[in-house]
Amino acid sequence: MLTYTLRRLLWLIPTLLMMALVTFLVMHATPGSPLDPIAEGANPLSPEAQKNLAEAYGLDKPLWEQFSIFIGKALHGDFGQSFIYKTRTVSEILIGAFPVSLLLGSMALVLAVAGGVTLGVLAAVYQNRSWDYVSVTVATLGVSVPNFVLAVFLIVLFSFVIPIFPTGGWGEPKQWVLPTVTLALGPMGIIARFTRSSMVEVIRSDYIRTARAKGLAERPVILKHVLKNACIPVVTLLGPLFAAVGTGSFFVEAIFRVPGMGRFFVDSMTGRDYPMIMAVILLYGGFLTVMNLVVDLLYGFIDPRIRY
Amino acid sequence: MALSTPASGTSLDAADILAAAPSAATSSLWRDAWRRLLRNKLAVVGGLTVALLCFVAIFANVLAPQSYSKANFGSIYQFPSREFPLGTDQLGRDVLSRMIYGARVSMLVGLGSQLIVVLLGVPMGAVAGYVGGRTDILMTRFIDVMYAFPRLLFVILIMSMLGAGLINIFIALGLTGWVGIARQTRAQVLTLKEKEYVEGARALGARGWRVLTRHVLPSALTPIVVSITFGIPEAIFTEAALSFIGVGINPPTPSWGQMVGENQQFLRSYWYLCVFPSIAIAVTMLSFTFFGDGVRDALDPKMK
Numbered sequence: 223m224l225t226y227t228l229r230r231l232l233w234l235i236p237t238l239l240m241m242a243l244v245t246f247l248v249m250h251a252t253p254g255s256p257l258d259p260i261a262e263g264a265n266p267l268s269p270e271a272q273k274n275l276a277e278a279y280g281l282d283k284p285l286w287e288q289f290s291i292f293i294g295k296a297l298h299g300d301f302g303q304s305f306i307y308k309t310r311t312v313s314e315i316l317i318g319a320f321p322v323s324l325l326l327g328s329m330a331l332v333l334a335v336a337g338g339v340t341l342g343v344l345a346a347v348y349q350n351r352s353w354d355y356v357s358v359t360v361a362t363l364g365v366s367v368p369n370f371v372l373a374v375f376l377i378v379l380f381s382f383v384i385p386i387f388p389t390g391g392w393g394e395p396k397q398w399v400l401p402t403v404t405l406a407l408g409p410m411g412i413i414a415r416f417t418r419s420s421m422v423e424v425i426r427s428d429y430i431r432t433a434r435a436k437g438l439a440e441r442p443v444i445l446k447h448v449l450k451n452a453c454i455p456v457v458t459l460l461g462p463l464f465a466a467v468g469t470g471s472f473f474v475e476a477i478f479r480v481p482g483m484g485r486f487f488v489d490s491m492t493g494r495d496y497p498m499i500m501a502v503i504l505l506y507g508g509f510l511t512v513m514n515l516v517v518d519l520l521y522g523f524i525d526p527r528i529r530y
Numbered sequence: 531m532a533l534s535t536p537a538s539g540t541s542l543d544a545a546d547i548l549a550a551a552p553s554a555a556t557s558s559l560w561r562d563a564w565r566r567l568l569r570n571k572l573a574v575v576g577g578l579t580v581a582l583l584c585f586v587a588i589f590a591n592v593l594a595p596q597s598y599s600k601a602n603f604g605s606i607y608q609f610p611s612r613e614f615p616l617g618t619d620q621l622g623r624d625v626l627s628r629m630i631y632g633a634r635v636s637m638l639v640g641l642g643s644q645l646i647v648v649l650l651g652v653p654m655g656a657v658a659g660y661v662g663g664r665t666d667i668l669m670t671r672f673i674d675v676m677y678a679f680p681r682l683l684f685v686i687l688i689m690s691m692l693g694a695g696l697i698n699i700f701i702a703l704g705l706t707g708w709v710g711i712a713r714q715t716r717a718q719v720l721t722l723k724e725k726e727y728v729e730g731a732r733a734l735g736a737r738g739w740r741v742l743t744r745h746v747l748p749s750a751l752t753p754i755v756v757s758i759t760f761g762i763p764e765a766i767f768t769e770a771a772l773s774f775i776g777v778g779i780n781p782p783t784p785s786w787g788q789m790v791g792e793n794q795q796f797l798r799s800y801w802y803l804c805v806f807p808s809i810a811i812a813v814t815m816l817s818f819t820f821f822g823d824g825v826r827d828a829l830d831p832k833m834k
Contacts, residue, residue: 244679248687249687252692362816362819368770368771370787370790375805375808378805468680477794487683491687491777492777494690494691510680
């Protein structure tokens, strides 16, 4: 177990390096440069100005040198100055925006897990009855409809038709509801589907028949015996779930005007803000890989049948 | 190793004769699956909707009542009426016509990208799984790193670097999409190449390439087909998402995602500009999901 954990942790290093390298290459191998004017059709900077700027940002050095300088600085937590928001460093921007995204993401995740497991249990217990159909419908909607489309429907329903929630903003808790629900519906659908099939499988197993045979009431059978084992495979879903919530938040944040990382992400990409792009991709990628590792370890911890 | 087995001298090798039996079973597998698919009502509805969407996409130029790109400043921001069933946008263009052309973009992206993904991913996975050894380790490592990349993030990165446009969407989706299918093909090939019938084919003198293409891959086809049916809506979703943030399809070519993205800030004033394309995306995605679920259940009844 310990060697396994260590090995996985060590694998993080080449994975992140590869991620950085692939991103770096994609940025530099494609036509265009951060020194190009942002507005379309605008006059380009004079060659001298371009040369000076390139020197100031270190863009004149050979690619391998740029990359190793970046890695060296990144190891000290220094991701450089943003090209677009020229007065702020990348770390400053991210420290300001990340907590907002994190709050939105965590709320969505909690809602997704709680709602998804509940829907899945209801669907499995009331198989092929109305509860099952309700939960399958919600699950299918959540899984297949993109969250920015769900956002449009939710705003129309809960801001215009029945005006309970505001259409956007991020000041008071009332404004948190719609973005959280929008972000949660997709992962919730995935969890509900998975919990249902996992529950159905466990319900049919022998030890559940035994539990019923010894006269246990339906409720403790389901809640204590079935759910415990049915939840194990659901844990594996948490990894991809983090990814869904993370990337999903760009769109949700854009529609509901949430001041999180989503805005910087898209802006930095279209504006060729090299330091920002690297930082954002590594932050997301690193976060996801660590979460996947945590989930894998957790899985072994919850299910003693698994050996590493 | 199969690659080192001696070749049989005859042009028609015995393995082919043996292969006739499994191929008969294969065709009945597909026929059974088809029958099971038709029994699934949701899947049939989904399939019919998909067929309708394809029809609309192919005949967009005949079906669209007006031009999708010509501005008409005499009739901007018209609410749905008899003349403009779904209203007009900020340039006075007919929303219905734009949505009909949007179907063309969605279908093109969905089907085209999967073609690229299969052409890249299946050979990669098959070679990795079949050849094994160092090739496999190298390719699997590469695939794993690509897999760890948040997919949408990578697609957005490539699109912002290359610039918006249909061809670039194909490139971005192809570059990122093959990983999943390569993984799956590799896993299938790994288990299948140890099966007795494959060993039999090899013993009868079939060589590596022939064993792979005639005996191993056909059996690996079902999971590949299933992953294609789910890959199509994912590609459509990705295009919509890209166009939503403005790095997907280039205007004036209309795309549903782009229509939602451009107009979501006017949702309160001109709801129809956003709501109709949203409905189109939702219906398309749901149809593909129902159809895909049906195909999966039909091909592998055990998985249900």
